[in-house]
Amino acid sequence: MKLRDQLSLVLTFVTGGVLGVSFLVVSLLVRRDETEDLDRAILAQAMAAVLLVAEKAPEAPQVIEGVRGQIPEIPAPVRRYEAIYASHGQVLSATRTFEGNVPSLEQLGVPESLPGEGVVVELSVRGNPLRGVVLPFGEGNRFRMLYALTRRSVDEDLRFLQKLFLALFLVAIAVTALLSRFLGARLAADVGMLAGVARAVARGDLDARVRGRTRDSAELRALSDDMDRMIEQLGELVSNQRIFISHAAHELRSPLATLRGQLQLALRRERSPDEYREIIQDALAEVEALGALAEDLLVLARHQDGHSPRGAEVVVEALLQDALRMAQGFALQRDVQVQLLTPADPLRIRGVRSDLTRAIRNLLDNAVAHTPPGGEVRVELRESERGVEIAVVDPGPGVPREDAPRIFAPFFRGSREQSGEIQGAGLGLAIVREIARAHGGDVQLDSAHAPGARFVLWLPKAPG
Ligand SMILES: Nc1ncnc2c1ncn2[C@@H]1O[C@H](COP(=O)(O)OP(=O)(O)OP(=O)(O)O)[C@@H](O)[C@H]1O
Ligand SMILES: [Mg+2]
The missing domain is CATH 3.30.565.10 (Histidine kinase-like ATPase, C-terminal domain)
Known part of the structure; x- marks a missing residue:
């Protein structure tokens, strides 16, 4: 896969992941906070309602509609759902908002031994999701009151938040993908250029240079300078090597030429044993000099490999x-x-x-x-x-x-x-x-x- 696509893919994935998790956490926190606010409002109103009912009709709390106006209300025109049950579950009274569909305590999952602070319940009336509280009241906790409000506002808030997050998420992903692709393309172009110079050097062109053609990143500029310096040193090394080889060849050639001359001279005519001995001794001296030179070259080569x-x-x-x-x-x-x-x-x-x-x-x-x-x-x-x-x-x-x-x-x-x-x-x-x-x-x-x-x-x- 190309560097540009790889970079773009990784960045987009990471951005998507981080945003997704963040949005999820924020949604959960908002949902919890809003539900807690709603619960507090429901409980406050439920307690007020209970007090009112207990005061107006302590023995037979049947007429809730009649006392409605005196229950403290939360702002906004909200419909309230109130129902009063006997402790064994019989519905004694309910507001008209239930439209005749008052749920039983059993359906609400309310335990028989109800704690003093009540229990929170979730219910639905004609498709309308409600959240409420069931509180015990009356002498010896003989009655139960269900007090519920619609939770539509909380759900709507959350839905709005989710839509907003989704839109932000999509925009962020698109921007990241485009931007990282653009940056990746720039980087890939620079890397491609460096690779081109490296290839030229590998082909033997020691005059190839990057010469600051990389774009504005300091690291790439440093890399291109280093590369230029390296090619320069490589060039010097190669030229030194060439000089060394030509010197070595020259040093080997002159004693070899002398040796050849001596031997040719010896063969030109018949010679006395003493003359032959003298020529051989001269030739041996040249061979020894050649041997010493070869030895010197070997020692030098052995120590130039940089190993201690x-x-x-x-x-x-x-x-x-x-x-x-x-x-x-x-x-x-x-x-x-x-x-x-x-x-x-x-x-x-x-x-x-x-x-x-x-x-x-x-x-x-x-x-x-x-x-x-x-x-x-x-x-x-x-x-x-x-x-x-x-x-x-x-x-x-x-x-x-x-x-x-x-x-x-x-x-x-x-x-x-x-x-x-x-x-x-x-x-x-x-x-x-x-x-x-x-x-x-x-x-x-x-x-x-x-x-x-x-x-x-x-x-x-x-x-x-
Ligand atoms: N003691 C010295 N006094 C004066 N010049 C010196 C001395 N030692 C080295 N040099 C100079 O340095 C040069 C290089 O010395 P180097 O030992 O590398 O080569 P060389 O002695 O000429 O040949 P080789 O050592 O390979 O037989 C010599 O040619 C000479 O000019
Ligand atoms: Mg010497």
């Missing part, structure tokens, strides 16, 4: 020792010393040991690569309010100010590195950042540090 690794508790000093051992060969090759400064008490963090070691090693490799031969790299571990801080400091040329905002982006390499002898794909720092963030921490370049470079990796301390 569970890992186990690890002692940071042990991580630093592992990373140092791995970077040792490169440091020796470049004649660079690495000094480790750790606090007396061991610090613990939670995470995946191999990933955390890789992050520290990437920072160490960068520091060693940028340190002039004979220089020293310092790794300082300390506890801070952010958790555990690992600072890797080198005395190299530092990061140029214009490169600083981009060094953590995948495949970014400084102009110096691109042209110079330092090899790399520009993935090291991107991997460090992804690993740090996946573990609830982050990595920053300390821009205030000079000369040289200082990178700070911080990670939350293990709970407890």
Whole structure:
């Protein structure tokens, strides 16, 4: 069912239900109040009538018509129905209004032992509905008086009220149905428009936007703004992804081309075993570089999915020792010393040991690569309010100010590195950042540090 019809149906049903119940309750209350008023009037008049009759004709109360003028009357020309019975039920006297149809006490359902305040009775005379009271009176309660008035006014009031309610009910239902249909149509149009934009995006049109075309509801406007923002981010994500893939393809292509060239060269003519060995060793170095690149890409992809690794508790000093051992060969090759400064008490963090070691090693490799031969790299571990801080400091040329905002982006390499002898794909720092963030921490370049470079990796301390 369409949203518009659904909304209209639900609202109409609810309005109808609430109005119906309210009208019913009001009718019942009015009916009760009016009947109570009538009963009070009947009782007052009945008592007056009884007193009058008892005074005028205490022994044989036969002539009611004769004393009628002295009974207090309720306003409006109403017909009264009075009848006097002996206690055993014989009709002694009655007004002419009964037109000879005086009901017996039995027909009225009056009990023989009548209470002093009488009983209320409902009766009908020639199709005219009456409400009355039967009171005992006379010496030893020898007589009964029925005093009744028509209840037509109460019934007419109620009927009028019911007609009025019915008319109001029908008008309210019609207005609700029309109004809710109109509002539903407006809402459905807005939802349809949002759905249209979502469909366009699903088809690949990342330029589709809602651009505030929804009508005046604040929620829909907020939703359309959110949707536009989401599409924009989606577009950025897709374009970043494209750039990433093209960079990755490029990085893979150059070592593959070198490898292919080397192998083609080897096959061009017969070579000595030593020449073959040399070519194979070169090719192996390229294959190893390719393997490392593939590994870096995999690590990056694994950490970009937004899931936090569970890992186990690890002692940071042990991580630093592992990373140092791995970077040792490169440091020796470049004649660079690495000094480790750790606090007396061991610090613990939670995470995946191999990933955390890789992050520290990437920072160490960068520091060693940028340190002039004979220089020293310092790794300082300390506890801070952010958790555990690992600072890797080198005395190299530092990061140029214009490169600083981009060094953590995948495949970014400084102009110096691109042209110079330092090899790399520009993935090291991107991997460090992804690993740090996946573990609830982050990595920053300390821009205030000079000369040289200082990178700070911080990670939350293990709970407890
Ligand atoms: N210690 C440092 N001193 C100066 N510049 C640095 C330092 N570390 C990183 N950089 C700059 O940041 C860039 C990105 O570093 P990153 O580690 O991501 O890539 P890479 O070292 O060039 O290659 P890869 O790490 O993938 O082998 C470097 O090319 C360099 O310009
Ligand atoms: Mg690096």
